Amino acid sequence: MKPPGQPLARPPAPRAYAETLLMVAGVTALGLVAAPMLPASAMDLAYLVPVLAAASLHGLRCGVVASLASALAYNFFYTAPRYTFRIDDPGNVVTVLVLAGVALFTSRLTARIRDEAAFAAEQARQNAVLAGFAAQLAAAxxxxxxxxxxxxxxxxxxxxxxxxxxxxxxxxxxxxxxxxxxxxxxxxxxxxxxxxxxxxxxxxxxxxxxxxxxxxxxxxxxxxxxxxxxxxxxxxxxxxxxxxxxxxxxxxxxxxxxxxxxxxxxxxEMRDLAQLRERDRLRGALLSSVGHDLRTPLTAIFAATAALARTSATGPLIATLDSAARQLDRYIANLLDMTRIEAGAIRLNIQPLDLTDAVAAAVRELPPGQAPHIAVAADLPLVRLDPQLFHHCLINLLDNAAKHGGPEGDITITALREAGGMMLSVSDSGPGLPPGSETRVFETFNRLEGSDRSQGAGLGLSIVKGFAEAMGASVAARNRAGGGAAFDLHFPAALLVDLDGAEA
Amino acid sequence: MTMAAKILVVDDEPAIRRLLEATLEHAGYRVVAAGTGREALNLIDIEKPDLVLLDLGLPDRDGLGLLPLIQAGGGTRAIVVSAREAVDDIIAALDLGAIDYITKPFDTAELLARIRAALRQQLASQAERRQVQSGELSIDLLDRRVLRGGSPVHLTPKEYGVLAALARHPGRVITHGQLLRTVWGPAQADHVEYLRIAVRGLRQKIEPDPARPRLVINEPGVGYRLEMEA
Structure with missing residues (x-):
């Protein structure tokens, strides 16, 4: 293998020219020695030998030198008048020119073959280097x-x-x-x-x-x-x-x-992803087991409370116990929901919902005595949502309205078509939101200031936001012109269901 | 009822078992209890309960897998108890033949109401049901006639189909899939929107206040039930 860094078509060394001329001289000398036995016409072919040798060994330039030297030598030694560069016989002029032409042509061909061989060798060398390197990389x-x-x-x-x-x-x-x-x-x-x-x-x-x-x-x-x-x-x-x-x-x-x-x-990245998945799986398993572990005693508390209510006369205390257990149940549900949002572990089960259905199911879970005003028209489009997640959104909005709704506790649920989609709004008649807090209320653990009645960890509204966004909807808070706060769920047109195909 | 119904409580938590036993006995039922799936299957063979209250989260085996075994033993009915988030499990349990579900933590009064409904239904289904009455609404399943306060209600075929499917099992949740397969056919089982629209139309005709339904009740993500009013 030749050392790297040498270009393919390098100029021949002076030694190569000397060798070329020596070969021409050698053929001339042999021709002169053998002259008595050979006709002069045989020599023109003999000169092709140094031309081919020089072209294949040292490249095109040496081949050209050999061609010219051969033509001159043939002219000098073999054409009449001999030992001059003069040519008398026109036939000999043709012979010398043809010799020079053939010599040039063959040296060109030979030199090209030589270059191609050298190029192929260089390619083979590079391929060998690359293949060897590929093997090293495969092991790394x-x-x-x-x-x-x-x-x-x-x-x-x-x-x-x-x-x-x-x-x-x-x-x-x-x-x-x-x-x-x-x-x-x-x-x-x-x-x-x-x-x-x-x-x-x-x-x-x-x-x-x-x-x-x-x-x-x-x-x-x-x-x-x-x-x-x-x-x-x-x-x-x-x-x-x-x-x-x-x-x-x-x-x-x-x-x-x-x-x-x-x-x-x-x-x-695949390794990191696998690790992340494993962590998520563990977290999910932990969560569901915590959910189960917390709910089992809670179920016992509910059942015991009901048993107590049958046998004991301390009614108000039992009602307190019951409502505290219900609150605890909601907190656990919210905690689980929040962890699902933050873990990005929400699995959507989207289906077309009738807002009347969804609102009625949420209102049914309110404590007895709370009766929100419902203004949801029966001819609104269906909305593609996850029924469970949306149910939790509504429960949390109603819960929030009940907490902050002021002494009258009037809650209104309205659904309307709006430009670019549909909107469902839960509004109360309480003191409203502190100015500038309209986006802050959705942050995790944020409770509204100045409300001494605020209960809970403030997870409810951030769950509404997290679930709404997971389903492709959005939520915004505002103060109503007539007093009180309103929380608006906006459903873009893409979530609304075209009812043309439905068969009632 | 000549003899009190017998209820098998299957729950792995001893505290819950004890409380349920006390509550159900106080309500006048005979109660047996099991802590594992294996125990439950044994007791079904020996005690032949009328109803099984089955917690889906059992330690030794999947509660869903028990449902077909419970029914194989002579058509015993089951109400499943599950975590609230496990909607998939609830739907699977109902599709496997559970007649109702209740989520943990449950309210004792509600549990008793579900048990009463389930047992009443069992008695009724032994004699073919013909007439179903809830509040002002009366449904004649043989003549396919619906009366509201004595006057006939005109329903579309799909609206009637949904109401009849609910009325055949009063008080019991029928899943979206079951309703769609029964009324629209198996090929339409995923078209929840058809069902939503039929229910909407039905409510306009039979509910006193369609925005606050009291008869056709939505169980979010699971199905509908026909509420039985006195």
Whole structure:
């Protein structure tokens, strides 16, 4: 294998010209010795031997020199008058010209075959390098190993110092590998050149179009998307780090390493995802078991309360116990709902709902004695929602209205068509929202100030927001012109069901 | 009723079992209790209860898997008890033949009402049901006639189909899927919107205040029930 860095069509050395001329001289000498036995006409073919030899050994230029030297020698030694460059016989002129022409033509052919063979050999060498490198990459299972393999390979092939720098937008630069290992993380101009190469996707630094004053030359490793790493090359003597002829091989190595790094990055993401899923699964299991564990004693409390109510006369105390247990039940439900929202673990079960159905089911769960005004027309479109999640939204809105609705506790539920969809509004006749708190009320654990009657952890409204948004709806709070607060659920037109196909 | 109905309580929590036993005995039922699925199946064979109150969260086996076994033993009926979030389990249990469900934590008064409805239904279904009465509404299932306060109500075929399907099991939740399969046919089982519209139309004709339904009651995400009013 020839050493790297030699261009294919290099000019022949002076020695090659000398050898060429020597071969022509040798054939001439042999011809002169054998002249008594051979006709002069045989010599024109004999001169093709040095032409072919020179072209195949030393390339086209030597072939041309051999052709011209042969034509001249033939003319000098074999055409009459001999030992002059003069030619008397017109037939001999033709012979000399044909000899020169054939010699030139064959030397061209031979030289081309030689170049193609050399090119194929170079391709084979590069392929062998790339295949060997691919094998190394296949064995590398971390980005540091991939980096080491790349740095070692490039340093060994081209005789340069190398470093591989991981450059991601969100993390500081990190040195993945370097040959020799004493090389430090690039600073200042070098770091800028590396960043320029990453950002542009083109080589940067020494002997490039960007920041050429740097000592290192940086090449980006490009796979899918922007480069995540750059390879730095430098020579101790400051010569160009990479010869023009070797750029293709370097590009091949870089592309392979970039793919390997990308593969490694994706594998890492898959590992993280699997971990995250496992954590979510555990959290879900914990939640449902906590839900079960808390509800079992609560069921016992309900049953015991009912048993007490039958046997004892302390009515008001039992009513307190019962209502406290109900509150606890709602808090547990809200806590579970909130955890589902924050874990992103909401599984939607969307179906067309009639708002009358949904509102009636929520109102039925209010404590006896609470009777909201319901203004939901019977001809509104159906809305595609998750019945359970929407039920929880309504329960929480009604709960909130009951808590903050003031002494009269008038609650109104209205559903209307509006531009771009439909709206359902739960409004109360209480003191309303403090100015500017219209978005803050939906934040987790936010209780309205100035309301000494506020109960609960303030989860209810953030659950409404979380569930509404999970279903593609939205919620907003406002103060009503006539006093009191209103919470509006907006359903975009995409959630409304076209009833043309329905058969009643 | 010559003899008090016998109820099997299946729950893995001893405190709940004791309380339910006390509550149900006080309400006049005979009660047996089991803590595991295996025990429950044994007791069904030995005691032949009229009704099983089955908690779906059993330690030794899936409560849903018990339902077909319970019914195989001579048509014993089951009310399932489940967590409120487990709508899928509830629908599966109803589709597997459970006649009703109640979510934890439940209210004792409501539980007793469901049990009464379930047992009443069992008696009624032994003699073919013909006439169903709830409040002002009277449904004749043989003549396909619906009266409200004595005057006839004109329903579309689908509206009548839904009402009749509910009236055949008064007080019991019928899932969306069951209603759609019965009234529209198996191919339409996913078209909940058809059902919503039929129920809407039905309410306009039979409810005193359609915005506050008292007869056809929605169980969110599960189905509808016909409420029995005195």
């Amino acid at each position: 299972d971390t980005s540091a190993h991939i980096g080491e393999a790349l740095c070692r390979e490039v340093a060994g092939l081209f005789g340069v110092n190398t470093l591989l720098l991981a450059l991601a937008v969100e993390t500081p630069p990190a040195l993945l590998a370097a040959v020799p290992p004493r090389i430090q993380l690039p600073q200042g101009l070098e770091a800028e050149a590396a960043e320029a190469a990453r950002a542009s996707g083109l080589p940067g630094g020494r002997h490039t179009d960007m920041l050429r004053a740097a000592d290192w030359q940086f090449h980006p490793l490009l796979a899918a998307g922007p480069a995540q790493a750059v390879l730095g090359l430098a020579r101790d003597d400051g010569r160009p780090p990479i010869a023009e002829a070797d750029r293709a091989l370097l590009a091949g190595l870089l592309a392979q390493a970039a793919l390997a790094l990308e593969r490694e990055r994706l594998a890492g």
